[in-house]
Amino acid sequence: MAIASSSLELIALRGGLGCVPGVRLAGVHAGIKPRKRDLALVLFDTPQSCAAVVTTNDIKAAPLLVSAEHLGRSPAMRAIVCNSGCANACTGERGERDARATARQAAALLDLLPSQVVVASTGVIGVPLAIDRVQRGLERAAMQLDFGGKAAYDAAEAIMTTDRVPKLSAYAFYHEDRKYVVGGIAKGSGMIAPNMATMLAFIATDFPLSRGGLARVLESASDASFNMISVDGDMSTNDAVYAFAPALLDGGEAPPACARALHAVCLDLAQAMVADGEGATKSLEVRVSQARDVAQARQIARAIINSNLVKTAIYGEDPNWGRIVAAAGAARAQLDPACWSLYLNGKPWVAQGAIELLSEAEAHRELEGSAIGVELRLGIGEAEATGWGCDLSRDYVRINASYRT
Numbered sequence: 001m002a003i004a005s006s007s008l009e010l011i012a013l014r015g016g017l018g019c020v021p022g023v024r025l026a027g028v029h030a031g032i033k034p035r036k037r038d039l040a041l042v043l044f045d046t047p048q049s050c051a052a053v054v055t056t057n058d059i060k061a062a063p064l065l066v067s068a069e070h071l072g073r074s075p076a077m078r079a080i081v082c083n084s085g086c087a088n089a090c091t092g093e094r095g096e097r098d099a100r101a102t103a104r105q106a107a108a109l110l111d112l113l114p115s116q117v118v119v120a121s122t123g124v125i126g127v128p129l130a131i132d133r134v135q136r137g138l139e140r141a142a143m144q145l146d147f148g149g150k151a152a153y154d155a156a157e158a159i160m161t162t163d164r165v166p167k168l169s170a171y172a173f174y175h176e177d178r179k180y181v182v183g184g185i186a187k188g189s190g191m192i193a194p195n196m197a198t199m200l201a202f203i204a205t206d207f208p209l210s211r212g213g214l215a216r217v218l219e220s221a222s223d224a225s226f227n228m229i230s231v232d233g234d235m236s237t238n239d240a241v242y243a244f245a246p247a248l249l250d251g252g253e254a255p256p257a258c259a260r261a262l263h264a265v266c267l268d269l270a271q272a273m274v275a276d277g278e279g280a281t282k283s284l285e286v287r288v289s290q291a292r293d294v295a296q297a298r299q300i301a302r303a304i305i306n307s308n309l310v311k312t313a314i315y316g317e318d319p320n321w322g323r324i325v326a327a328a329g330a331a332r333a334q335l336d337p338a339c340w341s342l343y344l345n346g347k348p349w350v351a352q353g354a355i356e357l358l359s360e361a362e363a364h365r366e367l368e369g370s371a372i373g374v375e376l377r378l379g380i381g382e383a384e385a386t387g388w389g390c391d392l393s394r395d396y397v398r399i400n401a402s403y404r405t
Contacts, residue, residue: 009174010261016168018152019183020204022046022246025151026144027158030137032085032123032130037158039134040082041141042202043110047076048244050118051215053222055239062088062095063119064240066103074115075211076247080202081106081138082120082159084187088129089121089237098129105135109142122161122187122200122238156185159200162399163187164276169268173257180207182261188273199226201269204244207258210251217254217262218243225266228298228387230305231277241266274388279395282314287375288328289384296333297385300376303331305389314372315391319363321350328376339379346373 013019022045030039050071054064071077081102088095103117121129145151149168156166170183188199203218222241243262254262275283286304291297304310307327313320321342329335342350345366348357358366366372 010257010264011172013170013172013181013183015149015183016152016156016170016185017042017183017202017204018147018149019170019172020181021206023183023204024145024147025155026141026146027151027154027156028137028141028144030083030140031133032083036160037154038083038085039137039141040080040155040158041106041138041145042080042155043145044078044204044244047078047247048204049209049211049214049247050077051211051218051243053219053226053241055237057237057239059090059237061121061238062091062099063121064238066096066099067118067120067240067242070103070115070117074113075249076116077118077244078112078116079106079110080118080120080242082122082200082202083129083134084121084159084161085123086127086129087121087123087125087238089125091126091128094128098131098134101131102129102134102138105138106142109138118242120200120238120240120242122159125237152183152185156187159185159187161187162278165272167269167272167276169265169272171261171264173261175207175255175257180205180258180261182207182258182265184265184269186269186273188276199239199241199273201226201241201266202244203241203262203265205258205262207245207254208248208251209245209254210248213248213251213254214243214245217259220259221263221266224263225270228301228305228385229270229274230302230387230389231274231280271388274390277390277396278399279393279397280390281370281393282391283371284311284314284389284391285371285373285386286389287373287384287386288378289375290377290379290381291383291385292334292378292381294383294385296378297383298387299333300328300331300335300378301385301387303327304374304376305387308392311389311392314367315393317364317367319360319367321363324374324376325350335378336380341377341379343375343377344373345369346375
């Protein structure tokens with residue numbers, strides 16, 4: 001499938017991170033979880049620039065702290081280790097020792113320096129990592145490293161927690177008549193809120209970039225994708241996106257085609273997270289248009305997709321448009337109450353503050369679908385932004401009422 005563009009074209013690929021040349025992966029069962037794969041290993045054949053966007057939570061898990069230290073120490077990275085089933089968060093000095101031991105073990109197996117290894121964990125907070133199982137699992141993972149989509153699928157499955165499906169995305173693009181690829185894998189299903197949700201994503205390209213150039217394009221793509229999704233409004237301790245590219249010491253901005261491909265991968269993975277939201281039965285896309293500027297549009301879109309009252313109304317197929325408008329106003333982004341209008345699945349719903357243009361029965365029928373689109377036109381400018389979320393169902397409560405048991 002190709003994404004049409006006036007001057008650029010992206011080619012969608014199957015296989016996520018496994019589509020990127022020079023990337024080998026494995027996903028194994030190390031025994032952290034009872035039966036499923038729970039340990040992923042990724043090896044890059046060449047030194048990589050690495051950029052990261054991490055959680056803004058004041059409490060950060062040990063792997064985040066250790067990986068940040070490694071990124072500060074090493075100009076080029078070579079590997080990723082990620083386990084699921086245990087977040088290794090709020091585990092004190094032992095947590096940092098275990099994260100460092102994981103990096104050392106991977107480095108020894110792959111003939112690297114420990115500081116060239118990114119470590120990540122996801123799962124239950126406050127539980128020590130079973131480091132002996134991780135280390136035994138790493139030995140098997142190192143032996144199973146492979147190229148291609150199957151290996152990427154196994155790795156994507158190994159980083160899942162309450163996710164129902166693995167999440168992969170990849171696009172090819174052309175620059176100066178040469179083909180390059182951006183691919184990624186991610187996990188995320190619950191504790192998802194705007195501003196770096198509870199998620200992990202690992203993205204790579206074979207287009208060479210400096211760390212600075214990669215960081216700028218990653219931050220821009222994350223702002224418009226991962227930072228614009230919500231499942232339940234909660235933020236965890238391990239959230240991070242790591243991006244990799246063959247290392248350049250110096251370099252400017254990524255070319256437009258590369259930036260578009262990285263943005264497309266981030267958007268695919270972000271939308272896959274809300275589609276796979278814990279207990280979700282419907283997806284919600286909220287577009288805020290005619291805003292004063294992008295910051296205002298994003299602020300309001302986030303407020304709407306993050307509102308539990310909006311989410312439960314969507315679940316109940318209740319045409320309670322007042323909840324949407326109230327959430328927008330609560331963002332305190334200087335709305336003009338006389339100018340806004342609301343659209344439901346492209347149909348005019350409410351205009352000029354309170355005039356209903358769609359009957360309650362018609363609005364209810366629109367809400368019966370599995371994909372709901374809402375647009376709030378502010379009537380005060382030309383900027384816009386889009387956010388994505390899902391409904392909040394009884395199953396969400398059931399899943400999280402007994403998450404540890």
